[in-house]
Amino acid sequence: MEEHFNGSLLDAVKAALAQLEGSYAIAVCCQDSDEIVAARYMSPLVIGVGEDGFYAASDVPAILPYTKRVIYLDDGEVALLRRDGITIYGADGDEIQPEISTVEWEQEHVEKAGYPHYMLKEIYEQPAALKSTIESLVEARHLEVRLPHLDLPPEFLRGASQVIFIACGTAYHAGLVGKYALSTLTQMPVSCEVASEFRYTPPYIDDKTLIVAISQSGETADTLAAVAEAKRRGARAITICNCTGSSIVRNTDGVLYTRAGPEIGVASTKAYTTQLAVVSILATHLAELRGSIDSVRREEILSELLKIPELAQKTLEDDSTILECSEHFMNTTTFLYIGRRFNYPTAFEGALKLKEISYIHAEGYGAGEMKHGPIALVQEDYPTVAIATAGEVHEKMVSNIQEIKARGGPVIALTNPGDDETRELVDYVIEVPQVPEMLSPILNVMPLQLLAYHIAVKKGLNVDQPRNLAKSVTVE
Numbered sequence: 366m367e368e369h370f371n372g373s374l375l376d377a378v379k380a381a382l383a384q385l386e387g388s389y390a391i392a393v394c395c396q397d398s399d400e401i402v403a404a405r406y407m408s409p410l411v412i413g414v415g416e417d418g419f420y421a422a423s424d425v426p427a428i429l430p431y432t433k434r435v436i437y438l439d440d441g442e443v444a445l446l447r448r449d450g451i452t453i454y455g456a457d458g459d460e461i462q463p464e465i466s467t468v469e470w471e472q473e474h475v476e477k478a479g480y481p482h483y484m485l486k487e488i489y490e491q492p493a494a495l496k497s498t499i500e501s502l503v504e505a506r507h508l509e510v511r512l513p514h515l516d517l518p519p520e521f522l523r524g525a526s527q528v529i530f531i532a533c534g535t536a537y538h539a540g541l542v543g544k545y546a547l548s549t550l551t552q553m554p555v556s557c558e559v560a561s562e563f564r565y566t567p568p569y570i571d572d573k574t575l576i577v578a579i580s581q582s583g584e585t586a587d588t589l590a591a592v593a594e595a596k597r598r599g600a601r602a603i604t605i606c607n608c609t610g611s612s613i614v615r616n617t618d619g620v621l622y623t624r625a626g627p628e629i630g631v632a633s634t635k636a637y638t639t640q641l642a643v644v645s646i647l648a649t650h651l652a653e654l655r656g657s658i659d660s661v662r663r664e665e666i667l668s669e670l671l672k673i674p675e676l677a678q679k680t681l682e683d684d685s686t687i688l689e690c691s692e693h694f695m696n697t698t699t700f701l702y703i704g705r706r707f708n709y710p711t712a713f714e715g716a717l718k719l720k721e722i723s724y725i726h727a728e729g730y731g732a733g734e735m736k737h738g739p740i741a742l743v744q745e746d747y748p749t750v751a752i753a754t755a756g757e758v759h760e761k762m763v764s765n766i767q768e769i770k771a772r773g774g775p776v777i778a779l780t781n782p783g784d785d786e787t788r789e790l791v792d793y794v795i796e797v798p799q800v801p802e803m804l805s806p807i808l809n810v811m812p813l814q815l816l817a818y819h820i821a822v823k824k825g826l827n828v829d830q831p832r833n834l835a836k837s838v839t840v841e
């Protein structure tokens with residue numbers, strides 16, 4: 366830029382951008398000038414339009430204290446911010462008229478509200494986030510699904526040959542639960558792929574394939590690239606996303622919003638549970654459209670789902686056993702999480718939460734796979750968290766727990782009230798309200814989030830910004 370500078374910062378930046386390869390989001394200023402030039406390509410950049418000035422940031426929460434009016438730049442666009450106004454240039458260099466959107470989030474959403482950490486605040490916001498998300502997609506009086514932003518024709522959804530969930534990290538775990546929900550309610554092929562693998566080795570895709578990309582931020586580079594690849598091969602794509610105006614929302618054919626509000630803590634909590642609610646709504650909707658469930662079954666599922674926010678509140682009320690466990694196990698060096706069926710992904714998510722904020726090694730495993738290897742690890746200092754709530758696989762989980770106890774391993778079990786059989790077997794019991802198995806991952810993950818949180822706090826770690834991690838992974 367310095368080499369290209371000939372009196373105009375804008376021209377210098379534009380000339381330098383023409384030489385760039387790869388993704389970028391930059392804001393450039395220059396000594397002796399009060400202008401800022403901002404530009405993006407495949408990385409997020411948002412411009413704030415305030416009463417008293419203009420702002421550039423990678424994310425809406427950074428701008429919220431100043432303004433709720435924003436411009437989402439598109440790939441290749443350049444913004445010139447001056448004291449008296451802004452001008453946006455399109456990828457071809459011509460000036461364009463930007464669309465100004467108003468963000469729904471409030472300033473208080475990005476404050477800690479008396480909590481010591483964003484993560485803890487976000488864990489306790491889950492009942493409200495779930496209520497807002499579920500009520501925006503389920504019409505409670507008639508117990509019907511309403512998907513206002515799903516711009517795909519019902520004929521496409523009825524005739525879709527397969528569904529592939531694509532996501533990364535925690536969102537991938539939501540996709541796994543979505544796979545179980547769709548497989549249970551519909552008779553269609555469903556899979557769930559990690560986006561970073563999918564983008565280089567996609568499975569068979571035809572023009573009747575429905576891609577469901579899940580992303581809190583809507584800016585995860587691998588997920589965006591996987592969606593682009595699937596679309597290139599003829600698939601139609603929708604997204605489950607928490608951020609309006611994000612790249613994924615603009616690059617898919619429809620969106621089911623999670624209404625979790627801004628998630629600031631790096632460890633995803635309320636975004637995950639709202640994603641779980643949305644995948645079960647989507648599965649119910651597709652199943653009814655395709656005639657694999659009737660209206661009675663649809664009403665049953667949706668009425669149970671509408672009870673979830675209140676039960677989430679109940680789940681979070683008593684953290685005494687979690688605090689006890691966190692004290693007892695804070696110096697443990699490794700943990701195992703096991704679950705089956707709908708709670709197989711819960712085991713992965715519980716382990717991921719512990720890893721990312723407490724830096725304790727943890728492994729999520731399908732309980733049925735224990736005898737194929739991992740049970741060799743079990744001994745007195747190797748605790749297992751077993752998700753053993755009610756469902757078709759409960760008895761199987763109980764025998765997996767017995768196998769671990771017989772080998773001297775300590776067990777923390779997640780159970781429903783009244784499950785005395787499991788209580789007698791294990792060292793610690795954390796109770797969660799009983800709900801249908803398909804919806805149980807929503808409640809079951811909450812104590813696991815709290816366990817990870819309290820262990821990390823006891824270890825004196827930076828819970829909201831764990832080492833080596835970024836909230837949105839906008840690079841490959």
Ligand code: M6R
Nearest residue numbers: 534535536580581582585632633
């Ligand atoms: O914004 P996304 O949902 O696309 O992010 C995906 C992952 O990077 C994210 O879920 C990550 O795994 C979290 N840190 C987990 O807590």
